[in-house]
Amino acid sequence: MYTSESGRDLVTGTTVRLDFTDDGRLVANAGCNTISGAVDTADGALAVADLTTTEMGCAGPLHSQDEWLAAFLGGSPAWRVDGERLVLSGEGAELVFGREKTPPLQGTVWVVDSIREGDMVSSVTERATVEFGADTVTVDTGCNSGSAGYQVSGGTIVFEQLVLTKMACPPGPAAQEQDLVAVLDGEAELAVDGTTITINKNGKGVWLKAG
Numbered sequence: 001m002y003t004s005e006s007g008r009d010l011v012t013g014t015t016v017r018l019d020f021t022d023d024g025r026l027v028a029n030a031g032c033n034t035i036s037g038a039v040d041t042a043d044g045a046l047a048v049a050d051l052t053t054t055e056m057g058c059a060g061p062l063h064s065q066d067e068w069l070a071a072f073l074g075g076s077p078a079w080r081v082d083g084e085r086l087v088l089s090g091e092g093a094e095l096v097f098g099r100e101k102t103p104p105l106q107g108t109v110w111v112v113d114s115i116r117e118g119d120m121v122s123s124v125t126e127r128a129t130v131e132f133g134a135d136t137v138t139v140d141t142g143c144n145s146g147s148a149g150y151q152v153s154g155g156t157i158v159f160e161q162l163v164l165t166k167m168a169c170p171p172g173p174a175a176q177e178q179d180l181v182a183v184l185d186g187e188a189e190l191a192v193d194g195t196t197i198t199i200n201k202n203g204k205g206v207w208l209k210a211g
Helices: 060-074 171-183
Strands: 002-006 017-020 025-029 034-040 047-053 078-082 085-090 093-099 109-117 120-123 129-132 136-140 145-153 156-159 186-193 196-201 204-210
Touching: 025 060, 034 060, 034 120, 047 060, 109 171, 171 196, 171 204
Parallel strands: none
Antiparallel strands: 002 017, 002 093, 017 025, 025 034, 034 047, 078 085, 085 093, 109 120, 109 129, 109 204, 129 136, 136 145, 145 156, 156 186, 186 196, 196 204
16 A cells, blocks of 8 residues: 655545555545556556546545546556555656555554455445454444454454344444345455455455554
8 A cells, every 4th residue: 555645736635545455446535535446566666557436425636636646547647666665657647656554454544445355446425434453343334333243364254143222223323234244254365454454255355444
């Protein structure tokens, strides 16, 4: 995971984050929507194919920044490594990124950023969080909340049955809750990269970011 240190002036309080995933994708975020696509770094250019963007509603400046970032990444910017920094150079802008430090799994509030099923990525409709204790994970789905025991072994995490409150949810949060519960159940794949956690199970994945 890389985060922008200098370059283009960004909306106050935001930064650009890039995540190069193990399955050959680039995932980017500039404070609102998540932008992703298959990436090829051959010949010194960052070529992103089939670029997709989640559809979370953003304030005007953030929406414009998302559009700019999608266009910048879609324009195959040149890349180079300068010491411990990654530099992307495109038309009208240069972004400099530093590698993010990884926060501890336990004691960090992890915010659900997006949910993936196959190649489809959807943004969350309500803020949802996951917090890992010593042996218990606490989940707020955006409607109901609850907890479950868990164990981590290498790149595998095993959740015990998640017990939630039983408040009725509107359709959007209800669907979001269903997707989260489907992943946070039983054995799943766990990957931690910088300030991002990915949990995958049976073709469905949840992306969490340190809050």
